[in-house]
Amino acid sequence: MAQQEIERKFLVKGDYKRFVSKETKIVQGFLCTVPERTVRVRIKGDKGFLTIKGIGNESGTSRYEFEKEIAVADAKDLMKICEPGVIDKTRYIVKANNELFFEVDEFYGENEGLTIAELELPSEDTAFEKPTWLGEEVTGDVRYFNAMLMKNPYKNWD
């Protein structure tokens, strides 16, 4: 049985930066974003990656994923032939309780001004303490998907 991961997504309303344990610069683009498969090029810190994902199964619990590390120079070249709308962000790791961590993404470029916090939970009923800097929950809101932020960036929202 595939394990279902629960991911909850929130806006950020306060200062989380003094709780940050790690930060990584991420730049990513997509070579392919059809419903059946995506091909992503990513530079994460000082490493390059190519990630290919297939369509999920009917219940959405599992999705084929292939990831291969590539040279940063190759990732930069591949970024040039990606679909328009490269995503540029810093990912901050912020400790929550119970061995859990928030991934807080601060966006730049066309998505400047947007910061999203994500929390992966082992199950839907896992309790966690809401830190004071955590804002409105936006889990499931498609506008905040990375693929959507490329096509309709935050700067264009009303």
Add this chain to the structure above:
Amino acid sequence: MAQQEIERKFLVKGDYKRFVSKETKIVQGFLCTVPERTVRVRIKGDKGFLTIKGIGNESGTSRYEFEKEIAVADAKDLMKICEPGVIDKTRYIVKANNELFFEVDEFYGENEGLTIAELELPSEDTAFEKPTWLGEEVTGDVRYFNAMLMKNPYKNWD
């Protein structure tokens, strides 16, 4: 200045198999075939490859290409999420004159019955001896492009 490679393509009308110096099984599929970029998965002999090509420049003489060897098991998994119409063929290397080699592709599956010989020439006026087994020239005929043979395979031709 980028070097332009001249590729001439021919049908095959006679027995070339006794001149073969090497043969390799090739299975390939595409994750993406838009005009701006292609992402190809290939199993060639006992090796797997992922090949990404960008759009050509205006004169068509150069095209960005990235190739990375991957595990055959990964290539097989990726093949499952490719666009419909995987290409299955054996590539035979047949010596021509002047250090030149024909690549003769014998197709299977939906393209069973089709055999194409390709010759790469350093320039348009390079002379070469036409072997007796070489048939009609089909250079530039889009029906014989691999991407077209996926979408409209030989078995469907009139």
